[in-house]
Amino acid sequence: MPAPQRYAFGDFMLERSQHRVTHRDGTPLNLTPRVFSALLLLVENPGELLTKDVLMRALWPGLVVEENNLSQVVSNLRRALGDDTQGSRYIQTVPRQGFRFVATVVVLRDQDLAVALPLVAGPAVTPAEAALARLSPPGLGDDHAAAGVPQASAAVAVAVAVADGPPRVRPGPSAPRRLWLRATLATGSAMGLGGAAWWAWTHAPAGGPSPRPATLAVLPFKPLTPEGRDELLELGMSEALIARLSTVPGLVVRSVGAGLRFGGAEQDPMRAAHDLDVQWIVDGSLQRRGDQLRVTARLLWAADGSAAWSGSFDEKFTSVFELQDLISNRVLAALAPKLETRPLLPGGAGAPLAGIGGTRNTDAYQLYLAAFSHAQGLRPDGLNKSLELFKQAIALDPGYALAYVGLAEAHRRRLYATDAVPAEVFEPADAAIRRALELAPGLAEAHAGNGFKLYWYDFNWAVAEREFRRALDTNSNVVFAHLGLAILMLTQDRMDQGFVHLRMARELDPLSPLLNALEASYLLDAGRFAEAQTRLKRAFDVAPNFWIANLVQAQLHLTQKRPDEGIEALRRAVAQTEASTGPASLLGMQLARLGQRDEARAILNQLLGRERTRYVPPTSLAAVQAALGDVSPALDSLDKAYAVRDQRLIFLKDDPRWTGLRQEARFKALMVKLKLERFGPGLSPP
Structure with missing residues (x-):
């Protein structure tokens, strides 16, 4: 795919091929080639930390230069943009590390300009049309007043955007850092009508910082x-x-x-x-x-x-x-x-806003809703019923792409809720996702589902990341695309970016006990205890008997040197789920580390006995074996885990379960097979 040629941010538009940056008033900026290249690098990676080394290698390829040269380039760029180190409207300095572009970036396509520019300079709008389209804030009246609005022309919508100037949005409780992060993630990859709306927006009178989306x-x-x-x-x-x-x-x-x-x-x-x-x-x-x-x-x-x-x-x-x-x-x-980006209104009152991957079969739709409802509780019986209902919906409408995505997601949720065999999860899930993408190639949820398969089953980190990003470029509100990208980044030492996406996932579903518990776990690993306790409390407030939250509670107690309370939390987690051996494995591992080897050995024997009649994730066995000092059996289990594609291996690099195995040649060979040796220190959940 060719690189985008035009980007919009704040008061400026950047045109790659012309090496030109233009202010909203039409004035071009006078930038040297190197300063322009630095801006392009930052704009193409909004919200991401670009280290000094990365920037210096890109701006002075093949040369060894001092950091002062980079500082001078960034200083010149800030001066040209009217930015400063205090407000950091565009460029944020990350001390001793590098720089981050913090403004919302919108990719402008040729068709956006072709549509938007004639509209901005288009036919005059009558006072009646403007009044119809304006829709003042609260107190708009009943449906009769609003009913005509979608029929207003695109020119009216753009003209109103120009006339109104920046919208007056109630300030939220977020700190400035959270404001730009949310804005970048919510609108940074806006396409289509979003691009035209940006052009209308930037031709409005200037008026202060961008509001919260x-x-x-x-x-x-x-x-x-x-x-x-x-x-x-x-x-x-x-x-x-x-x-x-x-x-x-x-x-x-x-x-x-x-x-x-x-x-x-x-x-x-x-x-x-x-x-x-x-x-x-x-x-x-x-x-x-x-x-x-x-x-x-x-x-x-x-x-x-x-x-x-x-x-x-x-x-x-x-x-x-x-x-x-x-x-x-x-x-x-x-x-x-x-709305911050002022989307143009559809052309008719009944025009669909979306519908990609959907159905017009009411019976299939009812089955889809029932399947979705059954999948929410992470209970094995509910997930099985969900799978059955999604299949029934597909039978009624074989073109129902979202039902295929739902089927794949229900399969994947079995990995959270049970000791499911990875191949029995990902092979049918992959078939469903492939069919969904055949039916609706642009369906964001399907690309996110494909990302999980590539990440958790194929261990293909780079392509998985591209799929998660493609999903979010299409729809920034897909929760599990943010979650997948967050976990991938956090395991690769990309902490700032990973926590952004983890928070975005949780903010889109703020009462999810799973998302709150997962975020708490990663925050604990990062040493951010107060934030972790807040998230963990929210998980328990919503679901007092949630076993994953008790695993994180145990992690908190053990981190704070309260082993008795940690063991008690692990015992609660074991009692709260029979379908997963994860809690029992962690209990056995911690007991072994605390010197209670007899009970740890008894737990290992129970797991080995269970393995004779049903699947037990090899990492569950390996964790207890490693804690007991059974090095060769633990490595055997990890090799088996690779053979069956046990998804816990994605955390192999940093998971404290494997501290005692890291110097073993077989462990290092496994790291190479997983292509994990290239990444720096990351984080892993319990």
């Missing part, structure tokens, strides 16, 4: 009356709106799983907004009687509960997909003046 959650719809409740349809309405709105540049949308926890009939949308840390909430109610469907929906501003839009609809159930498109468009129309 708009954050929104969609809650499961409530029943209008208790009788005749259809919980799958209630979930489906929110799932569809999330899928459609998640693709909008500049809008951070919480995941379906985040909203599920507020699905009761007595849900409080303002409490949900607080717990999910969002500025906007979409909620509604519905009732189905036979083939008739009645739906009410509203968009609420979390600061005071005021309604920016509301609407009521009576439709045939067979029109449910058109209704979802219609509501999505109305919500976006109400949000458009407040």
Whole structure:
């Protein structure tokens, strides 16, 4: 794929082939070739730490230069951009390491400029058209006022963006660092309409720092009356709106799983907004009687509960997909003046915002929703039921790409919940992902699923990273794309970037006990104890008996030299799951390290006995064997782990389980086979 030719950031546009940087007022910057090259390197890697060595090798290839030369280049670049080391609007200095580009970067394609520039200078907009498109902040009125907005021309939308200037967005509680990270991740790879919207935005009057991207959650719809409740349809309405709105540049949308926890009939949308840390909430109610469907929906501003839009609809159930498109468009129309990137509105009130990989078969859709619901709890019986239902949905609509992605994800979740044989997980999951990509090559969720297979099963780090990034370039709201990229980076000593993506995953689903527990574990490894305790507390608040959280609790106690409490937490984790041997393995390992060898040996014997009748991950055996000093059996188990593609091997380089084996020739050979020896020190979860 050819490199992008134009980038937009802050007040500037960079054109690669012309070696030109232009201010929003049309003034070109006077940059030397080396200063331009330094800016291009930074812009092409937004949010990533570029070390001094990397920059000096790139800017002075084949030469040995002093750091003062690089400092002078960066100083000249800051001066040209009007940046400084205090505010760091564009370039952040990381002491003793290097530099990071912290502004939001948007890739501009040729067609973006072809569309946007004529619109900016296009036909005059009448006061009536401007009034129709403006959609003032909260208090917009009912659906009749909003209904006409999607029919406004693209020229009106751009003209309003120009006239309004920067949107007035309520400041969030985040620190400045979190602001730019979130903005970069949410909109840094915006494409298509996002590029045209940026051009309109940068031709508006200048007005201060970029605001926090708009954050929104969609809650499961409530029943209008208790009788005749259809919980799958209630979930489906929110799932569809999330899928459609998640693709909008500049809008951070919480995941379906985040909203599920507020699905009761007595849900409080303002409490949900607080717990999910969002500025906007979409909620509604519905009732189905036979083939008739009645739906009410509203968009609420979390600061005071005021309604920016509301609407009521009576439709045939067979029109449910058109209704979802219609509501999505109305919500976006109400949000458009407040979005950081000002996306242009679709051309008609019923025009779908998204729908890639979806279905128009209502029965297949119902089965998909039921499958999704069963997969959420990480219970073996629920995952098995989920697999069955996804297959039924595919049988009804063989072109349903998202159902194939769901099938692959349900398979992969078995690795969290059980001691599943890796080949029995990844081979059917891979077949499902391949089919999804055949049906919908641009489907972000499919690329993220492919990334996990490449990472956890093929041990192909570079291609896995490309797939995760491709998913996020398409849709920055895919939770497990952020999670996969975070784990990959953290195991490769790319800490700053890894924690960014880990936090983004958790922020998209802030009440997920799994994501909170995983983040707590990595924070502990990094020595960030206060933050780790906050995340761990949230995991227990949501799921008091979650066994993975107890593993992290044990990690915390053992790190703080409280072995008795650590062992007790491990025993709780063992009692909370029978399907996974992971907790028993960790318990045996820690007992051996604490000198309680008899009990550790008994646990090892139990695991070996279990292996005679069912699969036990070889790393579970190797951890106890290594702690007991059984070096040769431990290495045998690790070799077997490689043969079966045990996914725990991705942490081999830094996992403290293997401290006593690192000098063994067989261990070093395994590191080479996994291509892990090239990476610096990283982190691993419990």
